[in-house]
Amino acid sequence: MPQCPHEASCRLFPLFSMGGTLAVWKTNYCCSDFTRCARYQRNLREAWVPDNLLPNGMLLKKVAK
Amino acid sequence: MTYWPFWLCALALSGVALLHWLLIGRMFAVSGRFTALTDAIRNWKRSADSHSELSQAEMLEALRAATIAEFGLTEEQAAQMDAELRAQAQPAPQRPPTSKQSLPVHVLFFVAIALGAALSARMAQGHADRTLFFATFGHSPILLGSILFGGGLLVGFGTRMAGGCTSGHGLCGVSRFQPGSMLATAAFFGAGIVTSLLLGALR
Numbered sequence: 048m049p050q051c052p053h054e055a056s057c058r059l060f061p062l063f064s065m066g067g068t069l070a071v072w073k074t075n076y077c078c079s080d081f082t083r084c085a086r087y088q089r090n091l092r093e094a095w096v097p098d099n100l101l102p103n104g105m106l107l108k109k110v111a112k
Numbered sequence: 113m114t115y116w117p118f119w120l121c122a123l124a125l126s127g128v129a130l131l132h133w134l135l136i137g138r139m140f141a142v143s144g145r146f147t148a149l150t151d152a153i154r155n156w157k158r159s160a161d162s163h164s165e166l167s168q169a170e171m172l173e174a175l176r177a178a179t180i181a182e183f184g185l186t187e188e189q190a191a192q193m194d195a196e197l198r199a200q201a202q203p204a205p206q207r208p209p210t211s212k213q214s215l216p217v218h219v220l221f222f223v224a225i226a227l228g229a230a231l232s233a234r235m236a237q238g239h240a241d242r243t244l245f246f247a248t249f250g251h252s253p254i255l256l257g258s259i260l261f262g263g264g265l266l267v268g269f270g271t272r273m274a275g276g277c278t279s280g281h282g283l284c285g286v287s288r289f290q291p292g293s294m295l296a297t298a299a300f301f302g303a304g305i306v307t308s309l310l311l312g313a314l315r
Binding site for chain 1: 179
């Protein structure tokens with residue numbers, strides 16, 4: 048199974064590795080076609096990747112209560 | 113002209129590299145640190161737009177909501193997956209803490225280098241031989257400044273291409289028997305010797 052080569056530096060990978068609901072990201076991006084991950088693509092262009100950038104390209108925002 | 117004893121220089125250099133590793137947990141590498149400094153400056157403003165204002169709990173909550181939205185999960189499915197996780201009670205993978213240092217630490221590092229160089233130059237007054245440098249390039253401050261600036265740019269370009277400089281490759285890499293570092297160090301010093309001989313011949 049391919050694994051994203053950027054997993055060591057990705058700030059979200061440890062969260063996806065916690066399991067539960069969040070593991071779906073790991074299954075669908077980190078351990079499958081990681082080249083379509085927005086974080087991976089961003090990291091190819093520049094070293095800095097926003098912590099709140101999701102693999103699908105959306106930006107994570109605080110949940111309104 | 114009197115140089116400092118070679119053994120004193122060797123002890124000082126290795127002491128600095130060892131202390132850096134012991135205190136900070138990272139290899140002593142000036143060019144690597146400079147890269148980290150420029151990255152820190154570049155990312156300074158950007159980090160304000162990141163999730164840094166979110167706490168860990170808020171981050172996880174937002175991430176969970178985004179997961180449900182992205183993959184079309186129902187709240188029940190998500191709750192079941194999280195319950196299974198709790199039942200398995202697998203600890204999250206631990207990784208060693210990354211020594212992500214802040215901008216002031218990088219700045220302090222280079223201020224310390226400048227202070228050390230100034231102290232060294234002061235102690236070496238009357239001993240250091242700069243005749244070859246001045247004989248080759250003259251005494252014009254503008255010309256000397258331009259040459260030093262150009263030399264600095266070339267050093268920066270070269271160290272980025274080589275993946276390290278004399279401290280990273282020469283001090284730390286060679287002491288760890290890294291083949292690439294040995295080759296890089298041989299290239300550094302080889303080029304230095306050839307340049308010095310050429311300048312001497314042109315004089």
